[in-house]
Amino acid sequence: MGASYIPFIVFTTLWAIVGIVLPFVVPKGPNRGIIQVVLMLTAATCWLFWLCCYMAQMNPLIGPKLDRHTIMILAKEWGNSPITLAK
Amino acid sequence: MGSMFRSEEMVLAQLFIQPEAAYPLMSELGELGVVQFRDLNEDVNAFQRKFAAEVIRCDDMERKLRYIEAEMHKDKVEIPYLAEQPKAPIPREIIDLEAHLDKTEKEILEMSESSVRLKSNFMELTELKYVLEKTQSFFNEREDSAIDSSHKALISEDAIHQVTRCQLSFVAGVIGRERIPAFERMLWRISRGNVFLRQVDIDQTLEDPITGNEMHKTVFVAFFQGEQLKGRVTKVCSGFRATVYPCPNNTNECQDMLKEVMMRLEDLTLILNQTQDHRQRVLNAVVKEMSNWNIMVSKMKAIYYTMNFFNMDVSRKCLIGEGWIPLNDVPQVQETLSEISSSCGSSIPSFMNVINTTENPPTFNRTNKFTRGFQNLIDAYGMASYREVNPALYTIITFPFLFAVMFGDVGHAFIMLLFGAYMCIFEKKLEAKRISSEVWQIFFGGRYIILLMGLFSIYTGFIYNDIFSLSMNIFGTNWVDAVDRITLEKVNKDEYMELNPSLDSETVPYPFGVDPIWQMSKNKIIFLNTFKMKLSIIFGVLHMIFGVSMGVVNYVHFKKKFSIFLEFLPQIIFLVALFGWMVVMMFIKFVRYGSQGTDYRIGSSCAPSILIMFINMMLFKEPTQHDNCDLYIFEFQPTLQMILVVVGVLCIPVMLFGKPIYIILQRKKKQNMQSNGDVNRGMEMQPESIEERAAKKQESDGHGHGDDEPISEVFIYQAIHTIEYVLSTVSHTASYLRLWALSLAHSQLSEVLWTMVMRQGSSTSFTGAPFLFVVFAFWAFLTIAILVMMEGLSAFLHTLRLHWVEFMSKFFIGLGYPFQPYSFKDILNESEDD
Numbered sequence: 017m018g019a020s021y022i023p024f025i026v027f028t029t030l031w032a033i034v035g036i037v038l039p040f041v042v043p044k045g046p047n048r049g050i051i052q053v054v055l056m057l058t059a060a061t062c063w064l065f066w067l068c069c070y071m072a073q074m075n076p077l078i079g080p081k082l083d084r085h086t087i088m089i090l091a092k093e094w095g096n097s098p099i100t101l102a103k
Numbered sequence: 104m105g106s107m108f109r110s111e112e113m114v115l116a117q118l119f120i121q122p123e124a125a126y127p128l129m130s131e132l133g134e135l136g137v138v139q140f141r142d143l144n145e146d147v148n149a150f151q152r153k154f155a156a157e158v159i160r161c162d163d164m165e166r167k168l169r170y171i172e173a174e175m176h177k178d179k180v181e182i183p184y185l186a187e188q189p190k191a192p193i194p195r196e197i198i199d200l201e202a203h204l205d206k207t208e209k210e211i212l213e214m215s216e217s218s219v220r221l222k223s224n225f226m227e228l229t230e231l232k233y234v235l236e237k238t239q240s241f242f243n244e245r246e247d248s249a250i251d252s253s254h255k256a257l258i259s260e261d262a263i264h265q266v267t268r269c270q271l272s273f274v275a276g277v278i279g280r281e282r283i284p285a286f287e288r289m290l291w292r293i294s295r296g297n298v299f300l301r302q303v304d305i306d307q308t309l310e311d312p313i314t315g316n317e318m319h320k321t322v323f324v325a326f327f328q329g330e331q332l333k334g335r336v337t338k339v340c341s342g343f344r345a346t347v348y349p350c351p352n353n354t355n356e357c358q359d360m361l362k363e364v365m366m367r368l369e370d371l372t373l374i375l376n377q378t379q380d381h382r383q384r385v386l387n388a389v390v391k392e393m394s395n396w397n398i399m400v401s402k403m404k405a406i407y408y409t410m411n412f413f414n415m416d417v418s419r420k421c422l423i424g425e426g427w428i429p430l431n432d433v434p435q436v437q438e439t440l441s442e443i444s445s446s447c448g449s450s451i452p453s454f455m456n457v458i459n460t461t462e463n464p465p466t467f468n469r470t471n472k473f474t475r476g477f478q479n480l481i482d483a484y485g486m487a488s489y490r491e492v493n494p495a496l497y498t499i500i501t502f503p504f505l506f507a508v509m510f511g512d513v514g515h516a517f518i519m520l521l522f523g524a525y526m527c528i529f530e531k532k533l534e535a536k537r538i539s540s541e542v543w544q545i546f547f548g549g550r551y552i553i554l555l556m557g558l559f560s561i562y563t564g565f566i567y568n569d570i571f572s573l574s575m576n577i578f579g580t581n582w583v584d585a586v587d588r589i590t591l592e593k594v595n596k597d598e599y600m601e602l603n604p605s606l607d608s609e610t611v612p613y614p615f616g617v618d619p620i621w622q623m624s625k626n627k628i629i630f631l632n633t634f635k636m637k638l639s640i641i642f643g644v645l646h647m648i649f650g651v652s653m654g655v656v657n658y659v660h661f662k663k664k665f666s667i668f669l670e671f672l673p674q675i676i677f678l679v680a681l682f683g684w685m686v687v688m689m690f691i692k693f694v695r696y697g698s699q700g701t702d703y704r705i706g707s708s709c710a711p712s713i714l715i716m717f718i719n720m721m722l723f724k725e726p727t728q729h730d731n732c733d734l735y736i737f738e739f740q741p742t743l744q745m746i747l748v749v750v751g752v753l754c755i756p757v758m759l760f761g762k763p764i765y766i767i768l769q770r771k772k773k774q775n776m777q778s779n780g781d782v783n784r785g786m787e788m789q790p791e792s793i794e795e796r797a798a799k800k801q802e803s804d805g806h807g808h809g810d811d812e813p814i815s816e817v818f819i820y821q822a823i824h825t826i827e828y829v830l831s832t833v834s835h836t837a838s839y840l841r842l843w844a845l846s847l848a849h850s851q852l853s854e855v856l857w858t859m860v861m862r863q864g865s866s867t868s869f870t871g872a873p874f875l876f877v878v879f880a881f882w883a884f885l886t887i888a889i890l891v892m893m894e895g896l897s898a899f900l901h902t903l904r905l906h907w908v909e910f911m912s913k914f915f916i917g918l919g920y921p922f923q924p925y926s927f928k929d930i931l932n933e934s935e936d937d
Contacts, residue, residue: 023614075697079602080624
């Protein structure tokens with residue numbers, strides 16, 4: 017599996033707090049049930065959305081097709097070593 | 104849960120009201136707005152009802168108020184808007200109010216009439232003045248030309264003689280400018296060309312005394328010879344409604360008349376101004392009370408109108424009313440009753456009695472300003488049945504979320520968020536403005552929906568990594584290592600190069616969202632397509648499973664436990680076994696197949712297409728072998744799939760025949776019980792039959808299958824239901840692909856807008872800056888008009904359809920009628936909209 021566990025843990029705990037812990041802390045009032053449902057649904061949908069995006073990129077089946085000037089600039093600006101004749 | 108989970112419980116109550124306490128009680132109940140009264144006198148004519156006279160009185164007062172308001176509107180006197188609303192007037196005040204209104208109305212009528220008279224007088228005098236002025240110029244010209252011609256022509260004396268001999272008579276008057284051409288033609292025709300018409304336009308527009316419209320008029324002088332022609336000309340003038348004015352021939356007389364007319368005009372202007380002042384004073388004196396009066400009269404009329412619904416019980420000398428009240432509001436109503444009874448000081452108090460009934464109560468969902476928008480969305484499709492599970496509660500989040508999946512762009516979402524936040528933060532001020540534009544009312548009513556849609560779209564925009572079609576690189580692209588591995592020769596070989604994700608098992612995905620490198624790549628759409636399509640199906644199947652599960656809540660509440668086993672279980676098993684399995688396969692493919700690693704069997708060339716696998720599963724076909732790849736993902740997949748398909752298909756006859764057979768068995772049991780009862784003929788018969796009837800009534804809540812429905816109808820109904828469900832699992836699953844389609848359209852539109860519009864403005868020359876300024880205006884306008892508004896509306900519509908059809912058709916019954924309480928707030932809001 018080509019995935020690191022840190023983002024997975026971070027986002028799962030974040031949405032778990034929103035969806036599982038917060039509903040218990042909602043103040044009593046006529047809208048308590050509504051707020052609980054809102055929190056749980058938000059957490060579930062947003063977490064699942066993030067998860068699908070993460071898992072889709074985990075094991076990529078294709079790579080980005082870039083034009084060569086873009087590649088050279090990428091290598092120079094973002095990469096660790098620019099593309100030179102010396103390589 | 105709050106009351107949004109299902110609609111509130113309603114009771115049918117009978118109110119016994121003492122006649123003295125009736126009016127104040129109805130006033131209080133109207134303020135509360137919790138009772139829906141039923142019309143007990145439906146067959147009685149409106150004019151024969153008990154309080155018809157009072158209603159007519161109120162109508163009269165309303166008419167007078169409308170007249171006064173119209174007069175105020177004509178004079179542009181502004182009626183101030185009341186923030187606080189007064190209560191309905193007590194009977195003593197009503198007489199005062201009536202008298203006051205009467206007096207004001209008469210005064211204003213009188214003033215209007217006199218002002219009309221004065222104004223018409225004024226207009227006549229003004230027209231006369233113009234006629235005198237213009238005809239003077241005609242005569243001066245004529246004299247001048249006569250003098251001129253006398254000096255030029257040889258037969259000059261004859262000419263003068265001719266002029267003096269044939270005295271032309273004339274008719275002078277004023278006619279509306281638009282009638283002049285027809286008037287001229289008519290004069291020419293009747294006189295065979297012997298009438299000479301001269302006309303001059305009046306520059307100043309004259310005010311019509313009755314309507315107050317501005318009119319353009321023309322002064323004309325028609326010259327002719329002879330009495331006969333004069334008769335004809337006058338007839339034509341009266342036919343064309345031209346006013347004729349007597350005009351003296353003599354210049355001196357003309358001047359005198361003119362002076363007199365000017366004097367009279369001055370006097371009239373003075374009088375008119377004074378009248379106008381008086382009118383303003385009268386109107387301003389009442390303007391502050393107008394809103395108050397309007398509201399009080401409306402409330403009074405509503406009270407008497409509702410009191411007409413009551414029955415007068417002569418024996419007990421009290422009014423009896425029947426109405427639906429939400430159970431939670433019953434204590435409030437009882438309190439009001441006792442309060443009013445004690446304050447009225449009547450010996451016998453008014454009281455309320457709850458009746459047990461089998462009638463279908465109205466559906467009432469208690470909403471606050473936040474939830475009302477979502478409840479309206481659901482009610483627009485159909486009013487939920489009484490005490491059925493309310494889909495609006497979940498719509499609060501699923502609606503904005505599904506919208507956001509289709510709209511995902513941080514920039515456009517931010518604009519939407521700003522708009523929604525503006526409406527929500529300033530809602531009190533905006534409500535007070537009472538903007539009547541319907542489009543604004545729609546947007547304002549949905550302000551919380553727009554706010555939530557903006558928020559969720561920002562989230563999905565971050566994950567799609569799309570701000571106005573550009574991506575953000577927050578965490579550093581994770582394809583850097585692939586770039587590092589490229590050497591100069593490889594780069595110079597082709598124009599494009601696909602980065603190879605393999606050979607490096609340490610690359611990890613971009614932690615939050617889509618990697619920014621995809622924005623610059625040529626095959627971005629291929630990657631996004633697979634991602635978004637899978638996403639749509641995953642969310643679609645989950646939404647539908649949620650919908651089917653909501654049906655369980657209804658079955659439990661309406662005490663149809665058998666439906667859980669005979670309807671819910673086969674439905675959910677069918678859905679999960681087939682489409683749930685497809686979702687599971689997607690997740691397996693995410694995890695198992697990749698380009699990293701050396702085993703080519705789990706490499707990208709061998710990754711199976713999920714759609715093909717699904718189709719092969721349904722058709723029991725073996726997949727085609729290619730490239731030495733494995734045929735299946737794991738070893739026991741073919742057996743597992745076969746089991747799933749068989750189980751799924753087995754659910755269909757259960758859905759088809761389960762419920763009808765159960766009903767047949769139920770009826771046989773009842774028949775047996777009844778025949779036993781005949782044999783016994785004992786007291787057991789009575790209580791049983793009542794229970795049976797109660798049980799039957801509860802069963803019939805929902806589908807209306809009474810005991811008398813023929814069994815063939817039950818079978819047909821169930822068959823239709825089953826076919827609809829089975830086909831809908833396929834078609835609705837595919838329908839959820841619109842989440843992908845709209846998201847693709849949105850991102851492509853915004854990309855086109857950026858590259859084709861905004862980028863054209865980027866240049867480094869000196870003219871670049873002002874050019875960019877202009878280009879930005881174009882880009883911003885098109886972004887808001889097309890991408891935010893048009894795409895927003897489009898995504899809203901599709902999300903609404905997904906909710907109404909794909910989600911709610913799985914469980915929603917929707918046969919209820921809305922609760923319309925007797926409430927002053929609703930009545931006044933309605934009359935405002937009119």
